[in-house]
Amino acid sequence: MHEELPQIPTGARTEPAPLRFDRAEWAAAFADLGIFIPYVVAYVSVMKMDPVGILLAFGLALVACGFVYRTPLPVQPMKAIGAVAVAQAATLSANAVVAASVVSGALWLVLGLSGAASRLARAIPREAVLGVMLGLGISFMLQGLRMMGSDWLAAVAALILALVLRNSRPFPAMLVLLAGGLAYGVARQPALWDAAAFGFALRLPSPALGQLQWPDFVTGTLLLALPQLPLTLGNAVIGTTEENNRLFPDRETSVRKVAVSTGVMNLAGGAIGGVPMCHGAGGMAAYAAFGARSGGAPIIFGATLVVLALCFSGAIVFLLQAVPAAVLGAILFLTGVRLASGNAPRTRDWRVLLPVALTAMAALWNVGLGLVVGVVASWMCRRSRTAS
Secondary structure, three states, X not given: OOOOOOOOOOOOOOOOXXXXXXXXXXXXXXXXXXXXXXXXXXXXXXXXXXXXXXXXXXXXXXXXXXXXXXXXXXXEEOHHHHHHHHHOOOOOOHHHHHHHHHXXXXXXXXXXXXXXXXXXXXXXXXXXXXXXXXXXXXXXXXXXXXXXXXXXXXXXXXXXXXXXXXXXXXXXXXXXXXXXXXXXXXXHOHHHHHHOOOOOEOOXXXXXXXXXXXXXXXXXXXXXXXXXXXXXXXXXXXXXXXXHHHHOHHHOOOHHHHHHHHHHHHHHHHXXXXXXXXXXXXXXXXXXXXXXXXXXXXXXXXXXXXXXXXXXXXXXHHHHXXXXXXXXXXXXXXXXXXXXXXXXXXXXXXHHHHHHHHHHHHHHHOHHHHHHHHHHHHHHHHHHHHXX
C-alpha cells in the first residue's frame, strides 16, 4: 500500500537500517489492531482481566522488539489460548491465563536456547511453511469478511479509502481509517464517549506472580500453553522468521532469536499480569502493507500502549470498543491479501503446489495440523520426484 520494499539479495551484508519515526511508520504503527483489539477486548470484558497489565506487557514487548530486530516485528495475543480462555471463561480464572503466559515463556526460552526450535524448523519443508502462511492469509481474509459483515457500509467505505489512499503521504491510509472509524463509532454509540474518562491518572499494574497457585499452573499448562505450541511454532516462530527475512533480507533474523524473544516477553509479561503473547507473520504483513520499513512502527505502537496503560487507564475501554468491528475487519482483510499473495508459490510444479495447497487447507482449521499435513505431503511428493 506504500512504496515497494527494496530488493536486496538474501545474504547481502549491509549496515542495519536506522529506526524511522516518519509519517509512514506512524501510519503503519496501528496496522495490527484487527488482531489485537478483539482478543484484548475479550480478555477484559469476558475474563475480567486488568487492562493495565495487559497493555503494559504488550507495550514493553513491542518497544523492545523494535529496538532489537530493527524491523516491524509484531507482538500479538496467542490466538489458540485466547480462544480457549474466552470460550471457557465460566470455568477458567484470570490467574490461569497469567500462568499460561509464564509457562509459555519458560517453554519457548528453553526451546530457543537449547536449539530445539531451530532443529524443528530445519526439519519442516519450505512447502509446508509456505502453505501455513498461505492458509493464514486466507483465514485472515475470511475472518475479516465475517467482521465486515457487521456493517457492510462502513466496511466498503474503509476498503475504498484504503485503496484510494494506498500511496498517499499527506493522508496515510491507516491513520485515516482509524480516525474515521473512531468518529463513526462514537456517532453510532454516543454512550461510549460519555462514559470515557480521559483524565491523567497514574496507575501501576498489580503484581501477578504472587497470586498464582499450583492449580493455576496445572490448568494453564495442560489446557492453554501446551495446545498452543504447534500454532506458535508454525506461525509465530517459523512463519515470522520467514516473513521477516523475505521482506527485509538486509536484516535477517533466526528461529532461535524469535523463539527466545517469545520466551522472554511472556515471562516478563506474566509477572505484571499480561496475557500470552507471540510474534506473527500476519502482523508483519500488516505493518509492511501500510508502510512500515523499520522497528519504528512497533516502538510507536508499544509506547502508545505503555502511556495509555500507566497514565490514561480510564480511556482504555473506550478506545478498545470505539472503532467498529467492520473497519477492523477491512484492515484484517487487506492484511490477509498481503500475506497470501506474498507467500503464494511462483511455480507450476505440482509437486510443490500440491503440498502447499493441502497445507493451506488444513491450516485454515488448525495450524498445527497444517504443519503435519505439509510435512507428510512434501515428503511424499519428494519421494515421487526421486522415484521418477
